[in-house]
Amino acid sequence: MSAQKTAKEDKHRELKLSMEVFFSNKSAVAGLVIFLFYFFDAIILQFFPQVMPFKHPYSLTPNYVNPIPLPPSKKFPFGTTYPGVNLLTAIIKSIRLDFWLSLAVVVPGAFLGVIIGIVATYFGGLVDEVLMRITDIVFSIPYLVLAIAIGYVLGRTLDSMMIALILVWWPLYARYARSVTLEVKEITFIEAARAAGSSKMKIMFRHILPNSLPPVFVQMSLDLGTIMLTISALAFIGFLPAANLPELGYLTSLGYNYVETAPWAMIIPGMFIVLFALAVNLMGDGFRDVIDPRRRSAL
Amino acid sequence: MMENRKHDSSPIVKIENLHLHYYTRRGIYKALNGVNLEIRRGEVLGVAGESGCGKSTLGRAIMGIIPRNAAIVEGKILVDGVDYLKPLREYFKKAKKFKPTKNQDLLKKVNEEMSKIRGQKISMVFQEPMTTLNPLLTVGYQISEVLFYHNPGLLASRRLARARATKEDTKNIVKILKEEGEGERLRQYLKNRNIMGLEDQIISIWRRKELHDLKKEQMILELCCEPISSMARGYLEQIEKTNSLPKFSKLPIVGRIVKRELLKEAFKKSAEFLGLLGIPDPDKVVYMYPHELSGGQRQRIVITTAMINNPNLVILDEPTSALDVTIQAQILELVKELKEKINSTYMFISHDLSVLSEVSDRIAIMYAGQVVEVGPKSAIFNSPKHPYTQMLMEAIPTIEAHELKGIKGEVPDMRNPPKGCMFYPRCPYAMPICKEKRPPLFKVGEDHYVACYLYGGEKK
Amino acid sequence: MLLFIPTLIGLTVIVFTLLHIGGTTKLLAMYLSPRLTGAARAHVIAELDAKFHLNQPVYVQYFYWLIQILEGNWGITNTPLYSGPVTQAIAIFFPNTLILTIFAAIIIWLVSIPLGVHTAVNRDKPSDNAIRVASLTFYAMPWYLIGVVLIIIFAVYFRILPIAGTVNPSLVVGLSWYHNGISYPTHILLIDALLHGDFKVAWNAFLHLIMPSVTLSLGVMAALIRLMRGTMLETMDQDFVNFARAKGVPEKVVINLHAKNNALLPVVTNFGYLVAGLLGGVVVIEDVFSYPGIGMWLTSAMLNNDMGGIMGGTLLFGLILVTTSLFLDILYAKIDPRIRY
Ligand SMILES: Nc1ncnc2c1ncn2[C@@H]1O[C@H](COP(=O)(O)OP(=O)(O)O)[C@@H](O)[C@H]1O
Ligand code: SF4
Ligand SMILES: [Mg+2]
Numbered sequence A: 001m002s003a004q005k006t007a008k009e010d011k012h013r014e015l016k017l018s019m020e021v022f023f024s025n026k027s028a029v030a031g032l033v034i035f036l037f038y039f040f041d042a043i044i045l046q047f048f049p050q051v052m053p054f055k056h057p058y059s060l061t062p063n064y065v066n067p068i069p070l071p072p073s074k075k076f077p078f079g080t081t082y083p084g085v086n087l088l089t090a091i092i093k094s095i096r097l098d099f100w101l102s103l104a105v106v107v108p109g110a111f112l113g114v115i116i117g118i119v120a121t122y123f124g125g126l127v128d129e130v131l132m133r134i135t136d137i138v139f140s141i142p143y144l145v146l147a148i149a150i151g152y153v154l155g156r157t158l159d160s161m162m163i164a165l166i167l168v169w170w171p172l173y174a175r176y177a178r179s180v181t182l183e184v185k186e187i188t189f190i191e192a193a194r195a196a197g198s199s200k201m202k203i204m205f206r207h208i209l210p211n212s213l214p215p216v217f218v219q220m221s222l223d224l225g226t227i228m229l230t231i232s233a234l235a236f237i238g239f240l241p242a243a244n245l246p247e248l249g250y251l252t253s254l255g256y257n258y259v260e261t262a263p264w265a266m267i268i269p270g271m272f273i274v275l276f277a278l279a280v281n282l283m284g285d286g287f288r289d290v291i292d293p294r295r296r297s298a299l
Numbered sequence B: 001m002m003e004n005r006k007h008d009s010s011p012i013v014k015i016e017n018l019h020l021h022y023y024t025r026r027g028i029y030k031a032l033n034g035v036n037l038e039i040r041r042g043e044v045l046g047v048a049g050e051s052g053c054g055k056s057t058l059g060r061a062i063m064g065i066i067p068r069n070a071a072i073v074e075g076k077i078l079v080d081g082v083d084y085l086k087p088l089r090e091y092f093k094k095a096k097k098f099k100p101t102k103n104q105d106l107l108k109k110v111n112e113e114m115s116k117i118r119g120q121k122i123s124m125v126f127q128e129p130m131t132t133l134n135p136l137l138t139v140g141y142q143i144s145e146v147l148f149y150h151n152p153g154l155l156a157s158r159r160l161a162r163a164r165a166t167k168e169d170t171k172n173i174v175k176i177l178k179e180e181g182e183g184e185r186l187r188q189y190l191k192n193r194n195i196m197g198l199e200d201q202i203i204s205i206w207r208r209k210e211l212h213d214l215k216k217e218q219m220i221l222e223l224c225c226e227p228i229s230s231m232a233r234g235y236l237e238q239i240e241k242t243n244s245l246p247k248f249s250k251l252p253i254v255g256r257i258v259k260r261e262l263l264k265e266a267f268k269k270s271a272e273f274l275g276l277l278g279i280p281d282p283d284k285v286v287y288m289y290p291h292e293l294s295g296g297q298r299q300r301i302v303i304t305t306a307m308i309n310n311p312n313l314v315i316l317d318e319p320t321s322a323l324d325v326t327i328q329a330q331i332l333e334l335v336k337e338l339k340e341k342i343n344s345t346y347m348f349i350s351h352d353l354s355v356l357s358e359v360s361d362r363i364a365i366m367y368a369g370q371v372v373e374v375g376p377k378s379a380i381f382n383s384p385k386h387p388y389t390q391m392l393m394e395a396i397p398t399i400e401a402h403e404l405k406g407i408k409g410e411v412p413d414m415r416n417p418p419k420g421c422m423f424y425p426r427c428p429y430a431m432p433i434c435k436e437k438r439p440p441l442f443k444v445g446e447d448h449y450v451a452c453y454l455y456g457g458e459k460k
Numbered sequence C: 001m002l003l004f005i006p007t008l009i010g011l012t013v014i015v016f017t018l019l020h021i022g023g024t025t026k027l028l029a030m031y032l033s034p035r036l037t038g039a040a041r042a043h044v045i046a047e048l049d050a051k052f053h054l055n056q057p058v059y060v061q062y063f064y065w066l067i068q069i070l071e072g073n074w075g076i077t078n079t080p081l082y083s084g085p086v087t088q089a090i091a092i093f094f095p096n097t098l099i100l101t102i103f104a105a106i107i108i109w110l111v112s113i114p115l116g117v118h119t120a121v122n123r124d125k126p127s128d129n130a131i132r133v134a135s136l137t138f139y140a141m142p143w144y145l146i147g148v149v150l151i152i153i154f155a156v157y158f159r160i161l162p163i164a165g166t167v168n169p170s171l172v173v174g175l176s177w178y179h180n181g182i183s184y185p186t187h188i189l190l191i192d193a194l195l196h197g198d199f200k201v202a203w204n205a206f207l208h209l210i211m212p213s214v215t216l217s218l219g220v221m222a223a224l225i226r227l228m229r230g231t232m233l234e235t236m237d238q239d240f241v242n243f244a245r246a247k248g249v250p251e252k253v254v255i256n257l258h259a260k261n262n263a264l265l266p267v268v269t270n271f272g273y274l275v276a277g278l279l280g281g282v283v284v285i286e287d288v289f290s291y292p293g294i295g296m297w298l299t300s301a302m303l304n305n306d307m308g309g310i311m312g313g314t315l316l317f318g319l320i321l322v323t324t325s326l327f328l329d330i331l332y333a334k335i336d337p338r339i340r341y
Helices: A002-023 A026-047 A087-123 A125-139 A143-154 A158-195 A200-236 A248-256 A264-291 A293-297 B002-007 B055-063 B086-094 B100-114 B139-150 B152-164 B167-180 B184-192 B196-206 B213-221 B230-242 B252-276 B295-307 B325-341 B353-359 B377-382 B387-394 B432-436 C004-021 C024-031 C038-052 C058-070 C086-121 C126-139 C143-157 C189-195 C199-236 C239-246 C251-288 C294-303 C307-335
Strands: B013-024 B027-039 B044-048 B070-079 B122-125 B313-317 B345-349 B362-367 B370-376 B442-445 B448-450 C076-078 C083-085
Touching (some): A002 A264, A026 A087, A026 A264, A087 A200, A087 A248, A087 A264, A125 C004, A125 C251, A143 A200, A143 C004, A143 C251, A143 C294, A143 C307, A158 A200, A200 A248, A200 A264, A200 C143, A200 C251, A264 C126, A264 C143, B013 B055, B027 B055, B027 B070, B055 B070, B055 B122, B055 B313, B055 B345, B070 B086, B086 B100, B100 C251, B122 B295, B139 B252, B139 B295, B152 B252, B167 B184, B167 B196, B167 B213, B196 B213, B196 B252, B230 B252, B252 B295, B295 B313, B295 B325, B295 C239, B325 B345, B345 B353, B353 B377, B370 B377, B370 B387, C004 C058, C024 C038, C024 C307, C038 C058, C076 C307, C083 C086, C086 C126, C086 C189, C086 C199, C086 C251, C086 C294, C143 C199, C143 C251, C189 C199, C239 C251, C251 C294, C294 C307
Parallel strands (some): B027 B370, B044 B345, B044 B362, B122 B313
Antiparallel strands (some): B013 B027, B013 B070, B362 B370, B370 B448, B442 B448, C076 C083
16 A cells, blocks of 8 residues: 555656656747647637638638738738738648648657557567568658659649658657667566566556657657658648648748748748747657656756 | 885875765765775775765766766865865855856866876776777777877887897897796896897796797797888887877878887787786787677776776776676686786775675775775674674675675665764664764774764764 | 668569559550550550550569569650650769769768767857757758758858859850750769869859758758767767776877767668658759759659659669668678677
């Protein structure tokens, strides 16, 4: 009984320490705050679009009367981009799409990867070997190129871009999850063997999976940024033929032709991509500090 | 060197009231809390204590190899009378808030200062032989480094001697060896012929036990007439005279040749030394990488590296703890042998009292960052005074399991150590005063000191 | 190294699978000139049917396709940049990409390793913080945005570097070794100009290379500096580094010989990922700077629905990456004595 109680206290103390470690890292906190801005933007536009004063929350509103980009002003705080799109509202709309798109790639990609990674460590031997060779093979094509090829074959739409990115991304998690589970496995099996009784399967999912999740979670947070960068790069080179899509990469490509006369049309939406990638990176580094006992104690 | 060591009675290391704290995000670990200890010339000082009591920290602090988050809060370490850690202590005194970055800057200076004596006057062997050697470099190179940076003159003179010696010389040398052995006449001859660099080469061959005399003679006869380029010769002669390295960056091509000559010579000397220690196939071993050697072999290499320059002080931080019992015994033999051969001072750290009983002259017992008892080995083993030492002695039951385990209670949390005696929470004889004040060291016998109020201090 | 062949086979399987997702028409599109019509077209289709054994099971088709690939018959590409055999397109575009990536790789290596070491050694100092902030910012920037910022600064504002292409067209008019945007004999303008002793053109070609290669290097550099800093910090805590100090080895040697070389090992292992990033960056950056290489060809193929260009480009990028990995494995074995094949 008392052992249980101290275990609980220990957990409580660990949690408190984790919080302390994370919040003592100012840049990680800044990253979290910025991330939350994007998060709430995405939530509000997705689920309560009526709150915002947008007639078309899910598409851009062009103004062909005055298509040339205008510099930032009272009316258009971020200026406009071709064709007469108000950048402020366009960016607010775009964040929604980019955010969910990144999440829609990272979560299934990570899920798939983790399952495969764990299966590989669980069965080991030939299964492990074959699965890891498959990841090798997927890695043998630069991911951006492979995403272009897959997306192209599936038809250049938003959905196929998503599928292409998931297909490109899972091997990363499979590898990562494998290395993490291998590490956890060694420790856990010894302890579990002492506790005795439980089956290998049970150990795998009861003990090893939960212990492997935190590092994978950190990797996911870092990857949200990488995915958004990749999406925007694909959009920039013209992967998405459909116009009017509120997407940050697409917005920047709209401004590209006016780079010399209206640099803001590219820089400002671009900055929102950078800000997001920066935020999740800082945040992820902060999380990593929390879960890594060595970093945790170093000063 | 050896002569004045005997006469000089001042301790080689004197530690006065040393406080060292590790600053971490989890709090400040007070690793050393007022250590008082001296290491005397020529002795083997054993240091014992439970894991985590600060033994390694103490050893590393003497070497000046401490991490950036280690603050020297108070006290000093005098190595041959020099207080190398002074800048760190002064920084801590001055600073309002301890910053590892600043500490690191000063550590860099300390490193620079101390690199002149490390490997030369003091050296250290770490606990874990598997991680102590650089996996990317041959063991020969790793031994050679010490010679190259600290003793280039010796290397140059060895190489030059082989160039200067003639066939006639080596024949004469063999004759002298056969008649009188490695005595004064040999030295005299070498001195007269200006080939002193041959001395240790000859002796290392002559003393080898596993070789037949004829083979030895033949090897000695080969120590001559080795040609050398005149350019390199000039630089080597300069190095021989000054025993310091020239600025190699200023001599691009010659520098490389000279450097290679010196390193080659260092490999030779390393192999000789390994052979003297009875390591088989030394000429092959020097070209091996650490991963090709077993843990015991690696620890031998590490010990060789630490000893090859005849340092005044060697700190051995649990050199046997990570090894199998049989290998432990071999390493211990090696250390004893070295103790005979090389007249150094040793600080032997171990959590295993039975190991210390084999090698030490004096023993210091540490508890929670303090030396709680120190005295001659016999006194510590026959009449332990401190309650902690007494418990330790009772906890060495059999020959087999002789680690410091079976002691009741827990080590105090070093972030919040007790205000008074560190042992208070576990001590069966605790008194009210123990809770209030840290006991200083009281003299209880000839050269025997104990930090415990049972043995003094009542008057206060 | 043993994995080289299976990986190559896997690579071709991926490309072949992609070709077959949309049925055989996609494959045909790759080998069929779009200009053909009517009977001639039907005839060629029948020919291709026989050549690729399109009536046989898919796995049989794969082998016939593989034979064609091995024989150098990679199909036809039809983009505004180039129309003709894929292999010919590769011969034209690949040299440009090669020089671009080599330039970028040199910049990356020369800058990021020393900076990674510097930041680790001077941990938490102002210079470390500045380099960390800068590299994190570049790390978080899409490639094309880095390119655009450089364009705005150096081409639009200062006007000291050219924006696009490989050379100022007016300089190469009427040169005997330059036709239709292609230089001879190496197809790398900078080298060809030097070979022909035309230093004006060479200098101009060099200027055109600066911005794309710097852009390309900045993104990867950021990742490499971070990686190097991390592994270096880890290595500097290791026992053998402290032991080198305990031997009295000068601090400079401790850092540069003992710590750095060991810290480089994980960097070399991870360099494959960085090269993959680099090759992905090529696609975007060539597009931004209208630089006629494989990446721009691939983009153009995508925009113009050109199967030949997409698959040819993908296969080529895969081949480059696999070969680089092989090379890196060999390099790794060279520097780490623990690995012997
Ligand atoms: N680099 C470090 N940072 C923080 N704490 C440390 C560090 N090194 C050692 N310590 C702490 O200092 C105490 C003494 O450690 P150490 O000297 O290694 O003990 P021993 O060698 O006797 O086992 C331990 O509590 C340990 O946790
Ligand atoms: S000073 Fe007091 S508490 Fe400490 S060991 Fe002696 S008797 Fe025990
Ligand atoms: Mg220790």
